[in-house]
């Protein structure tokens with residue numbers, strides 16, 4: 099079997115799909131995307147594609163090495179996102195060629211269903227505590243047992259008692275709304291300084307957050323270690339880290355106990371599988387990052403099925419939005435009691451409705467929000 103062609107499709111709201119064709123008529127799909135940088139990743143996909151056209155798509159590790167190591171300069175968000183989507187499509191081809199789901203090729207299944215966690219981010223600017231709690235209630239009514247809430251505004255390097263209390267009150271209200279049986283994670287989004295993060299964590303501990311994600315930025319692992327040692331709340335990180343090399347220091351220094359590689363950024367399904375194995379030696383678990391589209395989610399579900407150290411899967415839907423990709427796939431993902439059943443179909447487990455992909459196409463330019471300015475108009479972290 100030989101790779102013959104790579105085609106890319108920008109799909110609303112901010113997705114990039116990749117179709118890889120072969121000379122045997124089997125096609126594979128991947129999602130090589132970096133939020134807000136789709137057009138740049140698209141170009142990287144086609145540059146890397148020239149290295150693998152004519153090759154056997156089933157030699158996934160070898161082709162990954164060619165794309166990652168073969169062009170001298172390695173890694174980074176753009177290249178790794180491009181490789182990730184290509185790698186997903188290669189797994190899709192291989193699974194379809196052999197008539198088995200991808201997890202079957204990675205050691206078999208470790209579970210029967212996959213725990214999902216949902217966002218509680220109301221679709222309004224500066225949501226009130228009541229609006230956030232309403233949203234949390236809707237998600238629990240949708241069946242989710244695990245939720246995640248963001249911080250909603252930048253925090254100054256050293257901020258006031260009132261700011262701390264505002265966030266603690268918000269989290270307390272969510273906990274009060276959904277009760278003690280629901281997991282609630284908090285995404286600090288790297289917006290908090292190493293000076294403020296331990297204070298926020300100390301005040302939030304009483305409400306048992308499931309984990310705190312990116313309590314500080316992930317570029318300086320020692321800073322994250324400082325925060326991790328200051329609190330009993332589990333620390334999570336990984337969406338802005340790439341390949342096993344990017345996770346090595348986090349794991350070895352025990353900066354985080356929950357690892358969140360993104361299978362559309364970290365290098366793909368097999369890289370995430372290796373990251374899970376590295377983390378297992380330090381008793382870390384996985385909560386793969388995914389605010390992206392349906393092919394990324396399908397890739398996550400394959401990974402989640404076959405790794406032993408799994409906590410929960412991020413699920414990018416809106417309330418009653420069990421239908422991520424409903425019109426793009428023949429069948430939608432179905433949430434039952436907060437879980438999705440292990441996918442049983444060959445490859446990544448779906449068929450793409452190509453007419454819908456064309457219908458939802460756009461030019462690929464998506465601008466990340468830039469409203470995160472502090473009271474002196476200096477830039478806060480997005």
Ligand SMILES: [Mg+2]
Pocket residue numbers: 285287311312337
């Ligand atoms: Mg995050």
